[in-house]
Amino acid sequence: MRDRLLETPSQTAGPYVHIGTAPQSIGRPPLINQPGPVIESNTGEAIVIEGTVLDGAGAPVRDAMLEIWQADGLGRIGEFGLFGRTVADFSSGLFRFQSVRPGAHAQGHAPHVALLIFARGINIHLHTRIYFPQDLEAMEQDSDMKRLEPEARETLIAREAGRNEAGLPVYRFDIRLQGAGETVFFDI
Amino acid sequence: MTTDFYRRDRAQHPAPYAPGYKSTVLRAPFRPLHALEQTALDKTGPALGHAPLGPLDHDLIRNAATTGDALGERIYVFGRVLDENGRPVPNALIEVWQANAAGRYAHVRDGYLAPLDPNFSGCGRCVSDADGRYLFRTIKPGPYPWPNNGSDWRPAHIHLSIFGEAFAQRLITQLYFEGDPLIPLCPIVNTIADKSAVDRLVARLDLRNQEPFDCLAYRFDIVLRGRRQTHFENRPEGL
Numbered sequence: 001m002r003d004r005l006l007e008t009p010s011q012t013a014g015p016y017v018h019i020g021t022a023p024q025s026i027g028r029p030p031l032i033n034q035p036g037p038v039i040e041s042n043t044g045e046a047i048v049i050e051g052t053v054l055d056g057a058g059a060p061v062r063d064a065m066l067e068i069w070q071a072d073g074l075g076r077i078g079e080f081g082l083f084g085r086t087v088a089d090f091s092s093g094l095f096r097f098q099s100v101r102p103g104a105h106a107q108g109h110a111p112h113v114a115l116l117i118f119a120r121g122i123n124i125h126l127h128t129r130i131y132f133p134q135d136l137e138a139m140e141q142d143s144d145m146k147r148l149e150p151e152a153r154e155t156l157i158a159r160e161a162g163r164n165e166a167g168l169p170v171y172r173f174d175i176r177l178q179g180a181g182e183t184v185f186f187d188i
Numbered sequence: 189m190t191t192d193f194y195r196r197d198r199a200q201h202p203a204p205y206a207p208g209y210k211s212t213v214l215r216a217p218f219r220p221l222h223a224l225e226q227t228a229l230d231k232t233g234p235a236l237g238h239a240p241l242g243p244l245d246h247d248l249i250r251n252a253a254t255t256g257d258a259l260g261e262r263i264y265v266f267g268r269v270l271d272e273n274g275r276p277v278p279n280a281l282i283e284v285w286q287a288n289a290a291g292r293y294a295h296v297r298d299g300y301l302a303p304l305d306p307n308f309s310g311c312g313r314c315v316s317d318a319d320g321r322y323l324f325r326t327i328k329p330g331p332y333p334w335p336n337n338g339s340d341w342r343p344a345h346i347h348l349s350i351f352g353e354a355f356a357q358r359l360i361t362q363l364y365f366e367g368d369p370l371i372p373l374c375p376i377v378n379t380i381a382d383k384s385a386v387d388r389l390v391a392r393l394d395l396r397n398q399e400p401f402d403c404l405a406y407r408f409d410i411v412l413r414g415r416r417q418t419h420f421e422n423r424p425e426g427l
Contacts, residue, residue: 004194004272004273004274004414005270005271005272005273005274005411005414006197006200006272006385006388006411007196007197007200007201007272007359007411007412007413008359008361008388008389008410008411008412009200009201009202009361009380009385009386009388009389010201010202010359010360010361011202011347011360011361011362011376011377011379011380011389012202012209012211012360012362012376012379013347013349013360014347014362015295015297016285016293016295016297016298016347017285017347017360018295019285019286019293019294019295019309019310019311020283020284020285020310020311020312020313020347020349021283021285021349023309023311026295026296027296028309028311031241031242031245031311031313032239032240032241032242032245033236033239033240033241035234035236055214055215056213056214056215056218057214059214061215063297067358069229069233069234069355070229071229077228077229077232078232079235081229081232081233081234083233083234083236090296090297105227105228105229106227106228106229109227114229114230114355116355116358118360119215120211120215121209121210121211121212121213121214121215121216122204122212122215122216123201123202123203123204123206123209123212123216123379124198124201124202124204125358125360126217144224144225148222152222177214177215177216177217178214178215178216178217178218179218182217182218182219183217184219184222185217185219185221185222186221186222186223186224187195187196187198187221187222187223187224188223188224188225188226188230188356
């Protein structure tokens with residue numbers, strides 16, 4: 001049996017992550033095929049997901065970079081999967097994606113969005129999931145959700161927050177890195 | 189492909205809470221990570237490395253040039269993207285960012301007094317080929333001070349963001365340069381407890397791959413998570 005190689009260690013993305021991953025956010029021209037916060041797809045209901053990453057003192061993390069990966073509105077993944085990337089607003093810390101509400105991609109799993117969080121002071125990216133309040137019944141059957149305490153489960157469910165100027169439904173998803181109401185982060 | 193990836197060996201990675209690096213104190217979760225089985229979603233990922241890039245994306249010496257080449261020590265950074273099974277990872281997207289030769293980032297938030305270089309943005313991208321090989325050309329970044337325990341100094345480093353074939357392989361890291369005396373003094377490097385793991389973040393000078401009378405070369409191989417294999421599949425190549 002061959003020895004396995006060891007994975008390259010992670011290091012923090014640091015405060016200047018925008019230069020390489022979201023140059024338009026610091027006034028540079030976007031690159032060709034640069035992933036961004038708006039995901040176009042006609043496979044489901046267009047939605048906005050927004051929120052703030054909060055540190056252990058309740059202060060917004062203004063230098064966070066976030067990525068989502070999800071099934072399309074029909075529950076298809078692989079080449080149909082949807083990817084988005086955004087950065088927190090420099091002054092408010094608010095992040096925002098436009099996407100579609102995902103369909104269920106596998107039996108026994110409630111529809112969800114995989115979310116990664118990178119920032120200064122985060123030595124290895126944090127992985128969490130966004131679930132939607134319409135899918136409470138599916139969550140009751142979801143083996144991953146069933147193993148979480150109710151308070152922990154709550155941290156993964158986005159909250160309906162009205163509609164934006166364009167009429168799209170807005171889902172609020174705040175991430176608490178540490179302490180009271182700490183978001184559940186996964187080792188997957 | 190539905191085979192699971194090996195679990196991430198967290199001992200190879202920095203501790204989330206590492207008070208020597210002060211920014212972790214309020215940003216590291218208190219609760220342990222919750223282990224989950226991988227779903228089909230985690231085992232696939234965006235095909236970012238299959239989309240065309242700009243012709244100069246891999247050349248940081250030229251891709252933001254206005255009046256001439258970027259200033260500094262001209263280098264290639266190259267290597268292979270492999271998985272834990274030693275197999276090449278083709279079409280991996282590698283995004284990089286770095287300070288200029290004086291240690292200053294072209295970023296609105298960097299107030300270091302060292303000068304900007306009008307010919308350098310510090311942003312680049314490349315994709316690995318069928319054998320997992322990648323290469324970009326840049327200038328060696330300078331070290332710079334940052335407020336942590338008073339004025340700490342970062343060793344020269346390049347940030348790398350890597351997408352393999354699956355979201356489970358996602359990785360952001362930093363590469364350092366062989367021989368830099370600031371490496372063992374850096375609070376961010378020292379968030380990694382295992383010194384041999386730190387060593388795997390150090391790019392090696394490779395004179396054989398220089399561009400004569402032009403450019404030095406540093407080799408840096410990247411290992412992403414691999415998929416579980418049966419012993420039968422794990423036989424040595426050629427048998």
